[in-house]
Amino acid sequence: MKCLVTGGAGFIGSTLVDRLLHEGFEVVAYDNLSTGFPQFVESARASGRFRFVQGDLLDPPALTEAMKDCAIVYHLAANADIRKGTAQPRRDLDQNTIGTFNVLEAMRANGCSQIAFASSSAVYGNAVQIPTPEDVAMPVQISLYGASKLAGEGLVSAYCEAFGFKGWIFRFVSVLGERYSHGHVFDFVKQLRSDPTRMRVLGDGNQKKSYMHVYDCVDAIRLAVEKAESPCSIFNLGVENYVTVKQSIGWITGRMQLAPRLEFTGGERGWIGDAPFVWLDPGRILALGWQPKFTIEQSVVRTVDWLRDNDWAFARA
Amino acid sequence: MKCLVTGGAGFIGSTLVDRLLHEGFEVVAYDNLSTGFPQFVESARASGRFRFVQGDLLDPPALTEAMKDCAIVYHLAANADIRKGTAQPRRDLDQNTIGTFNVLEAMRANGCSQIAFASSSAVYGNAVQIPTPEDVAMPVQISLYGASKLAGEGLVSAYCEAFGFKGWIFRFVSVLGERYSHGHVFDFVKQLRSDPTRMRVLGDGNQKKSYMHVYDCVDAIRLAVEKAESPCSIFNLGVENYVTVKQSIGWITGRMQLAPRLEFTGGERGWIGDAPFVWLDPGRILALGWQPKFTIEQSVVRTVDWLRDNDWAFARA
Numbered sequence: 325m326k327c328l329v330t331g332g333a334g335f336i337g338s339t340l341v342d343r344l345l346h347e348g349f350e351v352v353a354y355d356n357l358s359t360g361f362p363q364f365v366e367s368a369r370a371s372g373r374f375r376f377v378q379g380d381l382l383d384p385p386a387l388t389e390a391m392k393d394c395a396i397v398y399h400l401a402a403n404a405d406i407r408k409g410t411a412q413p414r415r416d417l418d419q420n421t422i423g424t425f426n427v428l429e430a431m432r433a434n435g436c437s438q439i440a441f442a443s444s445s446a447v448y449g450n451a452v453q454i455p456t457p458e459d460v461a462m463p464v465q466i467s468l469y470g471a472s473k474l475a476g477e478g479l480v481s482a483y484c485e486a487f488g489f490k491g492w493i494f495r496f497v498s499v500l501g502e503r504y505s506h507g508h509v510f511d512f513v514k515q516l517r518s519d520p521t522r523m524r525v526l527g528d529g530n531q532k533k534s535y536m537h538v539y540d541c542v543d544a545i546r547l548a549v550e551k552a553e554s555p556c557s558i559f560n561l562g563v564e565n566y567v568t569v570k571q572s573i574g575w576i577t578g579r580m581q582l583a584p585r586l587e588f589t590g591g592e593r594g595w596i597g598d599a600p601f602v603w604l605d606p607g608r609i610l611a612l613g614w615q616p617k618f619t620i621e622q623s624v625v626r627t628v629d630w631l632r633d634n635d636w637a638f639a640r641a
Numbered sequence: 642m643k644c645l646v647t648g649g650a651g652f653i654g655s656t657l658v659d660r661l662l663h664e665g666f667e668v669v670a671y672d673n674l675s676t677g678f679p680q681f682v683e684s685a686r687a688s689g690r691f692r693f694v695q696g697d698l699l700d701p702p703a704l705t706e707a708m709k710d711c712a713i714v715y716h717l718a719a720n721a722d723i724r725k726g727t728a729q730p731r732r733d734l735d736q737n738t739i740g741t742f743n744v745l746e747a748m749r750a751n752g753c754s755q756i757a758f759a760s761s762s763a764v765y766g767n768a769v770q771i772p773t774p775e776d777v778a779m780p781v782q783i784s785l786y787g788a789s790k791l792a793g794e795g796l797v798s799a800y801c802e803a804f805g806f807k808g809w810i811f812r813f814v815s816v817l818g819e820r821y822s823h824g825h826v827f828d829f830v831k832q833l834r835s836d837p838t839r840m841r842v843l844g845d846g847n848q849k850k851s852y853m854h855v856y857d858c859v860d861a862i863r864l865a866v867e868k869a870e871s872p873c874s875i876f877n878l879g880v881e882n883y884v885t886v887k888q889s890i891g892w893i894t895g896r897m898q899l900a901p902r903l904e905f906t907g908g909e910r911g912w913i914g915d916a917p918f919v920w921l922d923p924g925r926i927l928a929l930g931w932q933p934k935f936t937i938e939q940s941v942v943r944t945v946d947w948l949r950d951n952d953w954a955f956a957r958a
Contacts, residue, residue: 331772417739417742421792422734428730459769461779462776462778462779464798465796465798465799465802466798467801467802468796469947470799471795478786478787481782482783482787485782485784486913487727488844515946556781591873596802596803637712
């Protein structure tokens with residue numbers, strides 16, 4: 325069986341590519357390399373069952389061509405930088421909403437009808453219930469990123485109803501681990517590399533967030549795709565606890581054996597559209613048999629180690 | 642104060658235009674006349690405070706120009722034909738999602754920060770709670786139309802958070818009354834005009850739907866805009882009861898003094914993506930002081946009368 329992974333040269337996408345190859349699938353990775361790295365698919369290139377296509381979601385003919393003969397699409401390509409939403413509002417619309425529409429239309433053109441879609445905890449806005457279950461009261465969007473991911477979810481589920489697609493929607497917490505190349509741990513390590521004596525922290529450091537390791541994330545996606553029966557299923561993906569930004573900083577600086585002076589920008593939110601408390605209820609995916617193998621602390625530490633060993637990842641950022 | 646009404650030559654939009662002029666506002670109606678009618682703004686043209694601009698939501702420069710000096714936008718322009726979603730999936734994305742994004746960006750360019758947005762009961766999908774409150778459990782989208790309206794809502798609320806906009810989101814049931822020019826009453830009357838002896842009915846006729854009169858709808862919009870305080874408020878708009886399609890047919894045929902043979906296409910849904918039971922809880926807007934003046938039966942009968950007296954409305958359909 326042949327699979328297409330959009331964002332297949334990205335952090336999570338390339339990890340999923342490796343997993344799918346390991347399981348014996350044929351895999352096409354489709355990526356515009358705007359945030360993905362060619363290095364992330366180097367190991368995949370050794371496989372005769374792998375093909376890399378450099379292309380953009382906003383290029384429907386290239387996308388349709390790359391998808392030829394694929395039975396399932398893992399749609400992970402996205403603009404994942406929540407913070408830049410206010411500076412470039414068009415980007416979330418283009419890359420996430422219109423990009424997802426283009427994926428779905430390319431699927432129709434190819435007779436491909438199975439899609440696993442990477443959504444986000446951001447769709448819950450300022451969640452009114454924590455830990456947040458999938459069927460929480462209808463949220464109000466607070467970020468352009470969250471709005472674009474919810475728009476993508478709506479498209480996926482409407483295509484399931486209208487065209488008989490089968491869909492799996494995953495609402496991720498922040499993902500950490502090997503190949504992690506943007507986000508708060510990345511920013512902190514990057515700062516400490518240039519000046520180990522001080523570190524600027526967005527917000528007051530008391531933001532509470534849940535995280536998960538990328539291997540656990542990929543485990544959950546594959547499990548759900550194999551086991552979830554309904555025409556369109558929705559899963560929170562995250563571990564059963566959370567940490568504060570200050571705790572996370574303690575593990576990062578501890579691992580780097582540094583004691584920087586912390587400079588907090590203040591306020592309960594890191595940026596406009598940031599949710600100060602993100603903790604999802606993973607009950608639904610746990611009930612399917614998933615168990616995370618890494619704690620949040622282990623995930624943070626492994627991320628720091630990977631960034632230490634792969635400093636080329638800082639070159640572009 | 643100057644207002645822009647997108648879809649200002651449409652059924653609800655033109656009725657709102659007349660209301661705003663009556664209240665003393667300056668009004669710009671922006672409409673591409675794809676479903677609106679020039680006849681609907683004939684009375685408005687008599688006012689020195691009215692200007693009509695024929696333009697499309699997908700033409701940002703024209704939209705931005707038309708919005709000059711406006712303090713508030715009533716964004717009613719949309720592709721409102723739910724049933725055609727599967728035949729033309731791009732239309733809901735373009736007209737509703739991207740169109741709403743273009744309105745919001747034109748507002749930023751003009752320094753205009755107040756938006757009233759016409760959403761729909763369709764965002765509730767197959768509602769898990771009936772009558773449906775605004776904070777029902779997160780729904781799964783079943784139509785491209787509903788998905789595009791939810792995407793529009795997400796954009797509006799994210800702009801409230803990111804750019805300090807004030808937003809009012811209205812989830813309409815089906816609206817009836819003078820200038821009604823598409824939907825089930827229109828389709829039924831049109832059929833009976835060409836053959837009074839028989840009528841084809843989508844589904845089994847037992848679909849349960851709530852409706853409201855366009856004057857009540859416009860009352861509610863104006864009341865909420867004047868009174869609702871929060872940065873982004875969401876209101877269901879609909880009456881406190883519902884009828885079956887068969888009841889509605891009884892009122893239509895009774896008013897037309899016809900007794901056609903009814904031919905049901907069968908099934909509980911009228912079309913793919915149709916929700917067989919739509920009944921919203923209007924408690925929030927009632928608490929603000931709104932009271933509908935028309936029953937559903939009165940709304941249906943007035944619609945039939947208007948279509949009888951304005952048969953030019955059938956020319957284009």
